[in-house]
């Protein structure tokens with residue numbers, strides 16, 4: 001297949017000619033050392049040059065949870081509406097529009113519900129904590145002693161805590177606690193690390209909690225201050241020491257000995273009353289002062305979760321558009337490498353091609369990365385690929401696959417062509433994932449990009465994928481009639 005190279009960057013606009021010249025001279029003077037050495041030196045030279053570059057392309061942005069005001073909640077709903085509008089627009093020119101239009105009407109319905117929720121009076125409180133800490137006992141006692149006394153419109157739910165909710169996925173805001181206005185987090189002694197990590201994350205997500213130390217009756221009075229101090233110390237690192245209360249939701253019954261006046265001793269079992277006054281005081285105070293804020297904060301979280309749902313569907317549509325672009329550039333990369341006089345893998349030429357791919361992909365994902373920035377991102381990706389050892393591993397793996405095929409003819413430049421196409425694919429797919437998961441901004445978070453690159457690379461290292469990929473590249477670059485058969489290989 002003849003690929004027409006239309007973009008000027010592929011011809012003269014690379015902007016790395018000095019380095020190419022340097023690499024070229026290294027190549028000609030050391031050619032007697034053989035391909036591998038030269039390849040290594042080229043990579044090393046590129047590495048040295050790249051290492052001198054600034055580490056970050058731009059400041060990294062942290063996602064900040066807005067303060068819970070009505071305006072912020074309205075803004076969150078507005079931002080959801082914008083994403084739904086984008087989705088509606090993108091859905092106009094795709095085939096599977098029936099399902100998507102159903103999704104869109106459901107999303108619009110959620111916007112209506114969320115807007116109504118801004119004035120919600122009823123509160124939802126979730127009681128969570130590890131198994132057996134007394135969640136159900138607490139829920140029962142609060143329902144019977146507190147809600148009815150105060151005629152509060154409150155519902156209680158209890159759910160066993162799972163630390164994975166706040167550690168596992170990237171969208172930790174989509175955890176089962178998100179829809180609740182307040183979290184009562186129950187522990188029975190020391191705060192263990194996974195619980196502390198969970199609480200820190202809840203703070204990041206703007207979720208209010210009260211940490212409840214239950215089963216006080218199991219401790220001797222002189223043990224308690226120590227435990228309290230330890231928990232408070234830990235909590236102070238996340239500015240939450242005020243959030244601790246201690247209770248006994250269902251104290252154990254106790255054996256009481258009473259000395260009678262006649263000298264005899266009477267023994268009987270007494271059931272102490274639950275002791276939750278510290279908690280109810282805290283609750284009363286919190287609800288008096290912050291009831292509305294709690295509702296707005298929940299609305300903000302819920303709106304964000306629905307927005308992520310919409311974004312997900314939008315990303316699927318965008319990915320369908322992105323893949324043909326990636327394929328187009330991977331063939332351009334293959335043909336360029338195949339016909340390039342430099343006999344080793346030319347990472348900068350690949351970077352130059354990838355720069356244009358980045359620009360095109362960023363347009364699909366509405367990131368507006370222009371060519372200059374695209375070049376920087378492409379070089380950063382080349383740098384990351386080198387650093388992670390992806391270039392070396394892929395070249396080795398592809399060489400093994402090629403060498404083990406039954407046809408002896410392998411044209412010069414074949415391995416470079418396949419590597420160039422492969423690395424372009426890995427870069428392209430990684431970028432679609434990066435653009436899909438990162439907050440909307442034009443900054444490039446190198447750390448995230450690195451993780452994604454590694455993951456995508458690992459996924460594509462699967463032997464069957466690589467074999468069929470080799471086939472595809474060969475059919476694009478090999479002269480007609482040179483057939484290639486790839487046989488089963490065991491790649492280390």
Ligand SMILES: Nc1nc2c(ncn2[C@@H]2O[C@H](COP(=O)(O)OP(=O)(O)OP(=O)(O)O)[C@@H](O)[C@H]2O)c(=O)[nH]1
Pocket residue numbers: 130131132133134135136137138158160214215216217218247248249250251252
């Ligand atoms: N000593 C003491 N025991 C308590 C207290 N609160 C609850 N328990 C006991 O702890 C055990 C577990 O209580 P639950 O309320 O079932 O705890 P849970 O967290 O709902 O348990 P799961 O639903 O199984 O996760 C029961 O035997 C309760 O009687 C307390 O304040 N003191």
Ligand SMILES: [Mg+2]
Pocket residue numbers: 135136137158
């Ligand atoms: Mg329970």
